[in-house]
Amino acid sequence: MTKALIIGGGIAGPVTAMALQKAGIDSVVYEAHETGADDVGAFMTIMNNGFDALHAIDADKPVLEASFPADRAFFWSGSGKKLGEAPIGGGTAGAYGPHTIKRAELYRVLHEEATQRGIQIEHGERLDDVDTDLDQGVAAIFADGSRRKGDLLIGADGIHSxxxxxxxPEAPEPRYTGTVVLCGYARQAPVDPVPGVYRMIYGKRVFFAYTTAPDGETWWFVNLPRPELSKAELAATSLEERKRQATALLRRDRSPAAGIVEASEQIRASNGYDIASTPRWHAGRMIVIGDAAHAAAPNAGHGASMAMEDAVVLAKCLRDMPEPVAAFRAYEQQRRERVERLVATSAKMGGTATPGPMKRLIRDMAISKRLKSGPRNTAAWLTQYHIDWDASCTSQRSSIADSR
Structure with missing residues (x-):
């Protein structure tokens, strides 16, 4: 049986391991962190296409049970004017609809599901080098000097892969998007707890969004335009300082945003990055997937769903093409155009969310007009992507072509 070494135990790692297992391929997941991964305080949305990928490997139910649905958005301007409302996903929610979940909870669920299936996940194993000078296969060399040999190596180790x-060695560095993303949680927020919806506020200085979890806790995020912060600076910034930084940009808005921030018991900060294009996804018996290959800014809310798609499509290609190089080529042919389109789309959305003062009125008018015209299937190419597990890898059609 083929054995794969999977580097990274975030989202793509355990999903890849489960997909490979269904394809008849053994694997071990190696996670650098002792208990989890970076950015565990954030939350995310999993879209229909993400759940569709999980369904292909019978892993959708535990994630559905751990998340909550929020499939509609209400939009306001910073002056307090309601701009309109729309279904999340442009009216193409699909069979599942968008669900929201904390990143740490998603890690836990995926790890538990993989472990229950007999998949080995080793923590505290940080990749340092590889040995490709072997007759067959590849060896991963970890920071402690240990080596693990496999037939192929899959890098699912995130944006700083x-x-x-x-x-x-000439691969592009992650590009800082110019914003620090704050995610916060408030149990006593000064808002009516309306479940199942997101409130989106296009403020005078920044974009702010919040939703209500089933237990009544308010979950929110805001994009703060500021210089990139080091890991030390991110770790050292206090809760009160993060509140001060956010409220300074929110107080001019006629919205509950500043009050929500001030009521928060927890705020997590992270730099925003993306990778517009990685020229080389694979070499020999090694390949990168998920954020390691094509990180998108979080604006479109599809990073996790794309990683799940990657995992299942790669497993199908390795199932149908036992030679790794041929499988990697088929995988890239199917995935590159789709994921790079997402990166570009998400970057554009970020620019719309935090414009300069002169563009604010035009932006609000354009949003209101678009929402009044009713939902359009502009997101169909994203949310309606379907993976047929039983079909051959080469028969999977391009999502770009499917949307036209």
């Missing part, structure tokens, strides 16, 4: 650089 070590695997990406080992594949191509």
């Amino acid at each position: 070590a695997t990406r650089v080992l594949i191509d």
